[in-house]
Amino acid sequence: MTRVVGHFDLDYFYAQVEQIEDPTLRGLPVIVCVYSGRTEDSGVVSTANYAARDLGVKSGIPITVAKNRLKGVEAKFIPMHREKYEAYSERIMLLVRERTDMLEQTGIDEAFFDITSRSGGSFERAKEIGLEIKRQVLQQERLTCSIGLAPNMIVAKLASDYQKPDGLTVVVPEQVKGFMAPMPVDKLYGIGSKSSALMRELGVTTIADLAKADLTLLEGPFGRRLALQLHDAANGTDEQPVVERGEATQLSRIITLKKDSRVVEEILEQLTPAIEDLHKRVIEKRLFFRSISIIGILPNLSVRSRTKTLEKPTAEMSAVRDNGISLLSSLLAETGEIRRVGIKVADLTEASEQSSLADFLR
DNA sequence: CCCTCGATCAC
DNA sequence: CCTCATATCGAGGG
Numbered sequence: 001m002t003r004v005v006g007h008f009d010l011d012y013f014y015a016q017v018e019q020i021e022d023p024t025l026r027g028l029p030v031i032v033c034v035y036s037g038r039t040e041d042s043g044v045v046s047t048a049n050y051a052a053r054d055l056g057v058k059s060g061i062p063i064t065v066a067k068n069r070l071k072g073v074e075a076k077f078i079p080m081h082r083e084k085y086e087a088y089s090e091r092i093m094l095l096v097r098e099r100t101d102m103l104e105q106t107g108i109d110e111a112f113f114d115i116t117s118r119s120g121g122s123f124e125r126a127k128e129i130g131l132e133i134k135r136q137v138l139q140q141e142r143l144t145c146s147i148g149l150a151p152n153m154i155v156a157k158l159a160s161d162y163q164k165p166d167g168l169t170v171v172v173p174e175q176v177k178g179f180m181a182p183m184p185v186d187k188l189y190g191i192g193s194k195s196s197a198l199m200r201e202l203g204v205t206t207i208a209d210l211a212k213a214d215l216t217l218l219e220g221p222f223g224r225r226l227a228l229q230l231h232d233a234a235n236g237t238d239e240q241p242v243v244e245r246g247e248a249t250q251l252s253r254i255i256t257l258k259k260d261s262r263v264v265e266e267i268l269e270q271l272t273p274a275i276e277d278l279h280k281r282v283i284e285k286r287l288f289f290r291s292i293s294i295i296g297i298l299p300n301l302s303v304r305s306r307t308k309t310l311e312k313p314t315a316e317m318s319a320v321r322d323n324g325i326s327l328l329s330s331l332l333a334e335t336g337e338i339r340r341v342g343i344k345v346a347d348l349t350e351a352s353e354q355s356s357l358a359d360f361l362r
Numbered sequence: 363c364c365c366t367c368g369a370t371c372a373c
Numbered sequence: 374c375c376t377c378a379t380a381t382c383g384a385g386g387g
Contacts, residue, residue, distance in 0.1 A: 034376040044376050046373095059373090062374040080376095107373050107379095192371050223383070254377055291365090301375065307366060340376085 002173055003116045004126045005242060007148045007156035008096055008133070011165035013109035014085055015049040018078050020142045029055060029075035033063050036256035041067065046080050050165065085109075092137055099133050104242045110160075112153050114242040123149060123172050130168050151176060152238040157189050176236035181208035188233055190226075198222070210234035247285070247348070252295070253278045254342030260299050262337045264329050275324060275343050279317045282345060288313035290347035292320055294327035297340035306331045313349050320345060 010016070014032040019025045029052035035043040041063045048057045048066075055073065057066045063077065089108045097103045100113035119126040130147045137145050144166040148159025151173045158180065159169040171179045185207055186196040198221045204210050211234040218227035232238060253274040261267050282289060293307040306327040310319065324343050332338065 036376060042374075042376095044374090046376075060376085064374060082377095109373080190371070194370060226382080248379070250379065252378060256376075293366095297375095303368075305367065309365060342377085344378090 002121060002151050003114060004119045004121060004123060005150055005152055005156045006100070006113045006115060006126070006130060007150075007153070007160040008111045008113060008145060009147070009160045009164075010089075010092065010109040010137075010143060010145045012047050012049045012053075013089075013143075014047040014080055015052075015078075016143055017085055017088055018076075018081075019049060025076050027051065029057065029070060029073065031057055031063075031066055031070075031075060031077050032080050033066075033077055035063070035079055038256055038258060042256075088141060088143070092141055092143070095136055095140060096133055099129060099136070102242045102244065105245055112156065112242045123170055127168065127170050130170075134166075134168060152236070153240050153242065154189055154233045154238040155180065155236060158183065158187060161187070177211075180234065180236060181206065181211070183207045185210050185234075188230065190230065190233075195222070207234045211236075247287075247350070249348050250344055250346035251278060251281055251285075251287075251289075251348065252293075252342055252344035254295060254297075254340060256340045257338070260337040260339050262332050262335075264325065264332065267328065267332075267338070267341055268325065271324070271328075271341050271343060275320055276317075278343055278345065279320050282315055282320075282348075286351040287348045288315050288351055289319075289345035290314075290349070291345065292323040292327065293342075293344040293346065294324055294331055295342035295344060296328075296331050296335050296338040297342075298335055299337060299339045301339070304331055304335050307346075309347070313347070315351065 015030045018032060019030055030049040031045055031052050032047045033043055034046050043063045045057060045059055045061050045063060045066050047059055056069045085108060093105055093111060096111060100115050101117045102114040103111050105111040115126055115129055119129060126149050130149055134145060134147060137143055146160050146164045146167040148156045148169050150156040150159050150171040155171050155176055159171045162169040183206065185191055185199050185204055202217060204213055210230060215227060215231050218231060255270060255274050257267065257270055290313045291307055291309040293305050295305045297303055308323045308327055
């Protein structure tokens with residue numbers, strides 16, 4: 001039962017959008033930033049185009065560090081415009097969805113898809129579909145993307161990353177083992193810095209190492225489930241189906257405080273707009289929530305949280321705010337000063353389900 | 363089984 | 374110098 005699975009990834013997405021909307025940016029390093037508002041240049045780089053990457057500027061580094069690396073270079077630092085990117089994303093995902101059998105969006109700029117059926121299981125035809133998607137995205141939105149085609153999601157993801165930007169990489173079943181083998185384990189979806197360090201301690205550095213590793217050896221550090229999943233992935237036998245993502249089950253907002261604080265009133269003053277925005281999103285999406293959390297990030301960047309689960313789902317602002325306040329006091333008593341604070345609602349259900357249930361119980 | 367919390371991942 | 378948002382898992386307590 002060999003499938004044809006794809007991974008679709010928009011190239012340096014935010015920076016590319018800014019660049020096509022402002023032709024004067026063309027050819028220059030473009031750096032899209034998340035400004036935290038604490039000081040003039042506090043914050044991190046969200047996305048950098050390739051001209052910037054060539055000069056050592058990449059996602060996640062502090063804006064100040066990026067500016068230092070680009071000293072004496074003409075470069076454009078742009079604050080991110082999330083809603084604009086979301087509009088692009090929605091149109092593009094719709095386009096990709098129409099040309100695939102099943103789409104699983106995993107981020108604003110990427111998605112897995114299955115085209116087993118419409119390719120008839122042929123990677124030749126799959127490649128044509130991939131090229132057609134690339135053409136359409138370029139024609140409709142003027143954006144380039146990279147696509148990977150493979151027999152499963154794990155390999156498709158590696159393939160889309162293999163040639164970037166504007167790439168299309170096809171890995172047919174016979175090539176899977178050889179394609180993956182030399183790659184470092186942390187290229188695998190699900191293996192980040194922590195797991196990578198654990199792997200290194202086990203003497204596992206490449207995907208080939210992981211593929212031939214003793215499963216029982218992996219179970220200690222990773223747990224039975226994950227160990228098997230990773231081992232299978234490395235062997236090219238990932239069976240996870242591409243499935244449509246349902247609605248989000250949690251919504252959150254997090255902010256950086258002007259200065260570290262342990263005073264409820266002071267923190268609340270800055271958190272209130274975030275709470276209001278979060279609640280607005282809940283209402284817009286016609287959702288009910290059953291749990292509320294406060295998240296605190298300490299000056300040392302460690303994370304603490306407090307959660308309150310309600311008897312029954314609600315959409316009340318007061319439920320967010322009042323519980324948020326008491327959770328915040330409780331959290332501060334443990335942490336002392338915090339650097340950032342977040343609010344989250346979870347256990348989301350659709351309002352329609354709530355009303356019909358209420359009708360049913362009546 | 364439910365709830366809470368921290369850890370991890372990846373965007 | 375250190376953003377923001379979501380999902381998932383395991384542990385621990387009840």
